Amino acid sequence: MNILTSYFGSNLPPGNAGNQLWALIYVFIIFAGVAVAVLCMNWIERKALAHFQIRLGPMRVGPHGLLQPFADALKLMLKEDIIPAEADATVFWVAPVIGLLAAFTVYIVIPFGPSQAVTDMNIGILFMLGVSSLGVLGIVTAGWASNSHYPLIGALRSSAQMVSYEVAMGMAIISAIMMTSMNAGGIGTLSMIGIVQAQQQQGIWFIFKFFPLGFIAFAIFAIAMVAETNRAPFDLPEAESELTAGFHTEYSGLRWSLFMLGEYAAMIAVSSIAVTLWLGGWMRPFPNLLNGPAWEFIFSLFPALTFGGLALITFIGTARMPSQSFFRIQRMGLGIFAVLLGFIALLLLLIAVVGHSNDASIAARFREGIDYVYWFIFKVAIFMYLFIWYRATWPRYRFDQLMSVGWKVMLPISLGVLILTAIVGVLIK
Amino acid sequence: MNPLLMNPAVNAGSAPVATPFFFYFLAGAAVVSGLFVITRRNAVHSALALIVTLLSVAGLYLMLYAPFVAGVQIIAYAGGIMVLFLFVIMLVDIERVSKERQYNRVWPVGLLAACALLALFVSAIVKGRSLLPDRMVQLPESSNTQQIAAALYGEAGRVGQYTFAFEIASLLLLVAILGAVIMTKKKI
């Protein structure tokens, strides 16, 4: 029991405090959270793409297609598992596992709050970069193991693209890390929690620091991370009209869903890097401009307001559903969902109010923790929506255009930003 | 104060319980995959086994309180060099190769020489084990990167101890880039 409550009093992540039980709990929560997030992303992507293209998207499976991801998962699990002839069976099943491992191991160091992470390594950002570069290996082995032309070419193209944009990504990350050292002691840090705390200390999100240098570094990272995860407009290696689905052509059913899971998990992971490095991690917006206990209280109501808004939208959707008898079940389902969201909103409101007025330790810590996690997920969710927006709006890059942009445009600009950040940092000190 | 020297702290009783388990697991994985690297017929299998070895050695570095070296190992070795190897294997390794002999004609001599080397190592370790202290100094892990940076780049206005070597290493990488590009271009 002591090991459960000792975490509430500490301000270190459980990995650093040696609290193995809480570290395990966090790992389970993160795993479940990512799975839920992937399901939501699947639904949001299909609906958002559809609405961008002035159509409705899935509407049949549940009310407004809300059960579509479950139907997809069920279908994929029941599909026949085909292994191509003369393909290397061992490497064939190892490849998606490598991609999945690389995508999920990154979540160990993602900071949802100052003590809400699985652990805080000294080399946090280096670890994240390294492990996400292991994802390339998964793609290359997948393409080779399929023993077929299209997957091999798709895999080689995809890995060449990922490796090229990793360089620009790394340079952008270095310029953000350099900004963490512009404090009194002149010592920076690579740890993820330390980076957000440096932004807190210096009182400015790194995207706005040395304007426009921080912004250009952020822009380069934002573009490179889209290329890194093989999403549109850089998705030539896996686009359906180009290479018949590229490196995962020969994968069917459950194995393909592992790839999809890994891709979405990688998207969330690189968005978390962007949020932590440039957008202030778990800090609420306008920490300096709108400070004071009144504004703190207002901003701490945001989680409850978000769920309340969602519940309201769902209620309105329920009311607008057609009233024929065969829609009854869907209507009831949507109504139950709306009530659930309303309950969560009420619970969050309760925590916000109690934690604020009483300042009792458990409630206040809950409120703080929920606020940190909420703002972090809010910013990551904005990035996820941007990913879908890019896919709906922009045409695909041709492969040679893609490579030339990566090496001839992104790399020089990121090098320039790095040098300029260093020069400005030294001059200002 | 020399940034490379740490204050040694007494370690013996404060190691976490699971350390021997993780050490034997990682060391076993490293050695077994090393065996796979040198014995597989298929070069891609060897490359994958080498990746497992590199990651196990990175884990061993983490146990030795060297997180920065572990990070460099994962990024540069497992994420860079092995991707390069896999690319070349896929571009070069034609099917005919996998049906030929994989060991050369003088392999007994090579094995004998390696055994002699192993005997030399074993005798060195056995004879010298009294020189090694049995408690290990615990390096602080939370400032490892900063201290390596002080050694490589210098601090407080002075050049670090390894700054010159760092510059030469960057020149070496430049020369390697040029060499690799020139060697693989079809017409220079």
Next chain:
Amino acid sequence: MVPIATLHYLVVAAALFVLGVIGVLTRRNVVIILMSIELILNAVNLNLVAFSRMWGNLHGQVFAIFIVVDAAAEAAVGLGILIAFFRNKETINVDEIDLLKW
């Protein structure tokens, strides 16, 4: 159990080194020879980092970083040579690379 000391790491490093040497001396495939060289370099790195912890300073770790950089350069150039040779003669077996034989 015996607490893990420097000796254990030295034994692992020696084992990896010998495996790498066997790979270099007995295989015909050039790519696998290059991979065995990487095994040797890793064994040396492990040795250095273990001794760095034993003495309590960082010289070993800095040296290990330089060796990783060096290994990257060498792998790139070695594979470049391999590709250049593969264009001339369609083989990757060391035995058959004997153009300079008298």
